[in-house]
Amino acid sequence: METDNVSAVLVHGAWADGSSWSKVIERLKEHGIRAVAAPLPLTSLQEDVAALDRTLERIDGPVVLAGHAYAGAVISSTRAENVEALVYVAALAPDEGETVGDVFYRGEAHPQAPKLAPDRHGLIWLPEEAFADAFAPQAAPHELAVLGAVQRPISVSCIGEPVGRPLWKDRPSWFLIAGQDRMISSDTQHFMAQRMNARVHSYPADHTPIVTSPDTVTKVIVEAARSIPAR
Template sequence: MATKDLTIILVHGAWGDGSHWRGVIPTLTDAGYKVRSVQNPLTSLEDDIAKTTDIINAQEGKVLLVGHSYGGTVISGAGNHDKVAGLVFIAAFAPDKGDSLVGLLGRRPSSGGTSIYPDDKGFLWIKYDEFHQAFCQDYDEKESLIMSLSQRPIHGQCFGDMAGDPAWAVKPSWYQISDADHMIPPETQREMAERMQSKKTNSSGCRTCFIGFTSLRSCHFDITSRETV
C-alpha cells in the first residue's frame, strides 16, 4: 500500500488533547501520510472509543492507530474496526480483556500518581505546580507551563472501566517504552508490551516524548513495508 493510501489516526491520552501531537503531525504529512488527530472527551472508555471510531469511519482505506498513555486503552478497543491495519502504543496502556487502568496501575506505584487529585464532578487533574515533574519533566518550563494550564481532565470512570477484546491480540502492534515515565512505570509498560508480543523500542525520554518525534522510524516501524497495511 502506498504511503498516501494510509491514514494515521493519533489518539491522545489523559490531561491532553489532539494538539499534543503537534511535533509529529508535520513530519507525517511531509512524508505523504494522511493524518487525523482525535479529540476525545475523556468521559468514559466507551465514549472515547466511540469518538475514535467516528474518525475511523470517516476515512477511506486502511488506518493505523497511534495511542499515547490512556489512548492505548482507546485504540485497543477501537482497533477492532475492519479498517484498522495496525496499532502503535507510545508509553501507553495496553489492557487485555477485563483489565482496568486501576488494576494495571496497581501493579506498582508511580511517582507521578501522587500529583493527581479529583474535583467535585469526578474528573481527575494534575496539580499545576507539580505538572512539570509528574508529566513532562524533560521539557522546558515554558512548554510545561502551557501544558499544565491547558490540561484537559479525565473522568475517574475511565480508570475503572474494564476493557473488552483487545485489537492488539489479532493485529500487528508496536510499543515504545518510555524509560523515564513518571505516570506509567516503565516496568509495567514492558510487561504490557511483552504480553502483546509487539515489536518494542525504548526511549530515554519522559512520557511526552511523542511530541518530539522526528520520524516514524524512531519507533522502529516502517509502515509502507508492512504486508498487512
C-alpha cells in the same frame, strides 16, 4: 510498502488534547502520511471509544492507530476494520477484563508521580506542578505552559471500566517504551508490551515523548505504516 495511502490516527491521553501530537503530525506529513488527531471527551472509556470510531469512519484506506498513555486502552477497544496496525506510546494496554486502573497502578509509583484524586464532579485534574515534575519533565518551559493551559480532566469512569477483547490480539502492534517515564513505570510498559507480543522500541524519554521526542515517535509510526501490505 509506500505509505501514500496510509493514514495515521493519533489519540491523545488524559490531561491533553489533539494539539499534543502537533510535532508528530508535522513530521508524518514529511513522510507522506496524512495524520488526523482524534478528539476524546475523556468522560468514559465507552464514550471515548465511540468518539474514536466516529473519527475512523471518516478515514478512507488503511490506518495506523496510535495512542498515548490512557489512549492505549481506547485504541485497544475499537473494532474498526480499517485499522491495520497499532502503536502504543508510553501507553496503557489492559487485557480483557482488566481496567485502566489495574495496569496504571500495577507497579510502584515514582517518587515524583503526582497524587491523583477526583474532584466533586468525578474528574481528575493533573496538579500544575506535575507537568514539569512527571508529565513532561524534558519539555521546554513554553511547552509546559501550553500543556498546563490546555489540560483536560479525565473522568474516574475512564479508568474503572473493564475492557473487552483488545484489538492488539488481532492486529500487529508496536510499543514505544519511555525509559524515564514518571507516570507509568517502564517496568509496567515492558510487561504490557511483552504480553502483547509487540515490536518494542525503547528510548530514554519522559512520559510525553509525542512532545519531547517527536522524531522517535514518528519513526515508530512510519515503521508500522510501512509494514501494511499493499492492496
